[in-house]
Amino acid sequence: MRFHDHEVAGDILALATRYRDAGADELVFYDITASPEGRTVACEWVRRVARVLDIPFCVAGGIRSVADAEEVLNAGAEKISINTPALAKPQLINDLSRRFGSQCVVVGIDSQRTADGYRVWQFTGDTRRAGDAGRESLAWAREVQDRGAGEIVVNCMAADGVREGYDVEHLAAVRAVCQVPLIASGGAGAIRHFAAVFTQAGVDGALAASVFHSGAIAIADLKRQLKAAGIPMRLTETTA
Amino acid sequence: MSEAVIVDSGGANLASLQYALERLGARAHVSHDPATLASAPRVILPGVGAAADAMQRLTRHGLTELLPTLTQPVLGICLGMQLLFDASEEGPADCLGVLSGDVQRIANAPGRPVPHMGWNQLTPLRADPLLEGIMAGDYAYYVHSYAAPVGPATLASVEYGGALSAAVRRGNFWGTQFHPERSAGTGARLLGNFLRL
Numbered sequence: 001m002r003f004h005d006h007e008v009a010g011d012i013l014a015l016a017t018r019y020r021d022a023g024a025d026e027l028v029f030y031d032i033t034a035s036p037e038g039r040t041v042a043c044e045w046v047r048r049v050a051r052v053l054d055i056p057f058c059v060a061g062g063i064r065s066v067a068d069a070e071e072v073l074n075a076g077a078e079k080i081s082i083n084t085p086a087l088a089k090p091q092l093i094n095d096l097s098r099r100f101g102s103q104c105v106v107v108g109i110d111s112q113r114t115a116d117g118y119r120v121w122q123f124t125g126d127t128r129r130a131g132d133a134g135r136e137s138l139a140w141a142r143e144v145q146d147r148g149a150g151e152i153v154v155n156c157m158a159a160d161g162v163r164e165g166y167d168v169e170h171l172a173a174v175r176a177v178c179q180v181p182l183i184a185s186g187g188a189g190a191i192r193h194f195a196a197v198f199t200q201a202g203v204d205g206a207l208a209a210s211v212f213h214s215g216a217i218a219i220a221d222l223k224r225q226l227k228a229a230g231i232p233m234r235l236t237e238t239t240a
Numbered sequence: 241m242s243e244a245v246i247v248d249s250g251g252a253n254l255a256s257l258q259y260a261l262e263r264l265g266a267r268a269h270v271s272h273d274p275a276t277l278a279s280a281p282r283v284i285l286p287g288v289g290a291a292a293d294a295m296q297r298l299t300r301h302g303l304t305e306l307l308p309t310l311t312q313p314v315l316g317i318c319l320g321m322q323l324l325f326d327a328s329e330e331g332p333a334d335c336l337g338v339l340s341g342d343v344q345r346i347a348n349a350p351g352r353p354v355p356h357m358g359w360n361q362l363t364p365l366r367a368d369p370l371l372e373g374i375m376a377g378d379y380a381y382y383v384h385s386y387a388a389p390v391g392p393a394t395l396a397s398v399e400y401g402g403a404l405s406a407a408v409r410r411g412n413f414w415g416t417q418f419h420p421e422r423s424a425g426t427g428a429r430l431l432g433n434f435l436r437l
Contacts, residue, residue, distance in 0.1 A: 018426070051259045056381055056422045076255035078383075081423055101289050103355045103383045134409060150355055181353050202351070204358060234359045234379040236424060 016057070017051050019212065022219040023236045027057040028081065028153075028207060043075040050076020058106055061125075063192050065092070066099050073104060081153065083108035084122050087133045090147060097148025102180070107149040111170065112157040118170055121157055141174050152178055153207060155185040161210065163189025171201035189234040191217060191225050196229045241267055245280035247307075248272040249287045249320065250297040256315070257286050260421035264428065266435050268393050269296040272301040282312055282434065287319030291343070291386070292331030294319055308338050313437040314413045315370075321415030322386060323410060338413045339393045344385050349401055358398045360418075362407075362426075364396045370414050371395060371407060372433050378426045380406065380418035387417060393405040 012029070019027055029049070039074070046059055056225055059072045060081035069080045077171045086093050109122040120140050122133035143154055154174050156167035166187045175182055181204040186199045188208035197206050211217040227233040244261055248270045261268035262283075263350040268284075277283055279379055283309065289296050298304045307314070316324045323335045328343040335343070346354045364371050372419075382398065388405040390397050398406035398417065405432075407414045414434065420427035 047255070050256050051262075054260060054263070054422065054424050054428060056419075058385075074255060076259060078256070078312060091282070103357055179353055180355070181347060181357050204353065 012045055013048060013052055018051055019219065020053055020055050021236070022100050023223055024055065024212075024219055025234055026055060026078075026205070027053070029057060030060045046072055046077050048074035060106070060108060062101060069096055069100065069104075073100060079104050080149070081106035081108050083110065087120065087122050087135070088142065090143065093144055093147035093149055095136050097150070102148045102150035104151060104236055105149055106151040107144040108146070108153045108155065109137060109140060110155045110157055111174075113167070113170070117158075119147045124155075124157065124230060129182050137170075138173060138177055145178065149180060151181045151183065153183040153185050156187060159187030160185070162187060163211065163216075165189065165193040166197040166201070166206070168200045169197055171197060171203055173174075175202045181205065189216070189230075191222050193230065195226055195229050198226065199229075241265060242282070243267045243280070244284050244435065245277055245281040245299075246270045247277060247283060247285045247303065247320075248301075249285065249294050250289075252255075254286060254337060256419075257284065257421045259433070260428070260431055264432050264435060271415070272303065274302050274306045278306060278310070279302070280312065283307075283310055283314045284434075285314065285316040285320035285323065287317065287323060289319065290330055291322060291328035292333040294323060295331075295333045295335060298323075304336065308336050310415060311412055313434065315434050316382060316413070316415035317421075318419055320419060321405075321417055322384075322388060322406070324410075324413055324415050325388055328386060337414070338386075339391075339410050341388060341391045341393075343388050345384055346387050347401060352401050356387075357383045357385060360398050360400065362396045362398060362418075363403075363405075364390060365390075365394055366416075368395045368407075368409055368432050369437060370409065373429050374426060380416075380420070380423040380426055382418045384417060398431075412428065 021060045044079040056078035058079040059077045063080050064085045110124045112121045118137035120133040120135040123129035159167045166184045171184050184203040184207040194206050223233045258268045272380040324338045326337050348354050349422040362378050390403045393408040393410045394405045397403040420430045
């Protein structure tokens with residue numbers, strides 16, 4: 001669920017509840033403008049979401065310090081996800097993991113296919129500043145684990161928003177070096193894309209936004225079909 | 241209105257548990273005051289973080305002596321459940337000793353990342369009021385790197401590279417390795433059952 005901070009909390013709550021009822025296993029709230037503009041997420045909406053949601057949720061964007069993370073976790077989020085701030089100060093991953101436990105600490109990696117292989121991209125919420133972070137994606141995936149990341153979300157930039165499928169090959173390569181839960185992001189456009197990323201890349205979860213927001217894929221249909229394909233899925237009253 | 245007091249075990253994320261109880265119409269507040277906890281109708285021992293740190297915090301508030309002597313229903317959640325055992329490999333730490341046995345680190349293996357983080361299915365092993373209405377195969381949400389093996393106190397197990405304790409009980413002490421406050425309908429049912437004990 002990506003949103004900009006001017007969206008009112010009521011919309012976020014309605015969406016959150018809708019996805020929960022539809023059978024989503026976890027929600028991720030991205031404040032994608034937070035990092036480039038140097039703002040932190042406001043905790044009031046986190047608290048309001050925590051009051052209504054009974055599934056785990058993760059907050060991403062604008063978390064630059066242990067104090068920022070503590071506010072978000074105390075407000076009721078299950079996990080915090082850091083991306084650009086981890087690139088600027090990798091030690092933040094160690095600090096967060098030591099303070100809250102690695103299970104709270106998700107590191108997001110925006111991975112871009114380039115002529116030099118897969119490279120980590122930073123400031124991806126801002127087209128003017130987005131660019132190569134000076135790191136190779138697989139090496140960064142290894143490093144963030146060594147520093148204490150408890151989960152890695154790999155967003156394949158070339159695939160993101162195109163709806164032609166997850167970058168299964170790249171995700172399988174990350175899987176090979178990733179001992180913590182791995183979440184695929186970017187490229188989902190059809191139910192078969194989800195099936196492919198689970199069976200061929202061995203990811204633990206698949207994240208998508210636009211296909212759910214637009215209604216192109218209903219979560220209930222998706223989970224039923226994945227389960228029928230032999231992929232373990234939690235079916236709820238609405239999805240069973 | 242049913243009421244539960246949540247032990248302030250110092251970790252972040254007490255809010256989500258409090259909200260879950262409020263959604264069930266219960267009054268819930270957080271305290272580390274021994275007298276408040278001793279007189280509470282129900283006590284919930286949550287816990288996020290490391291066993292040794294959590295035991296230190298309980299000791300600081302004089303709760304390591306009190307908690308094992310409580311006679312009202314007590315529910316340990318996640319690390320809170322692990323603290324009910326004799327000891328944990330994490331630290332290592334001596335724990336509350338309400339349940340016999342030790343908590344051990346989950347072994348890493350290909351295809352089985354640690355922490356065990358996500359939804360997994362329950363297998364009830366014996367009937368208990370806490371698990372009323374919860375069926376074999378129901379999903380609950382887990383986040384943990386340490387676990388109690390299946391033993392005499394186990395009410396329900398979960399499969400993660402072997403059977404682990406998902407829910408336990410001895411007398412008035414119950415525990416769940418999963419997070420009922422984050423386990424959708426299944427979790428709400430369990431918390432509702434606890435509030436009726």
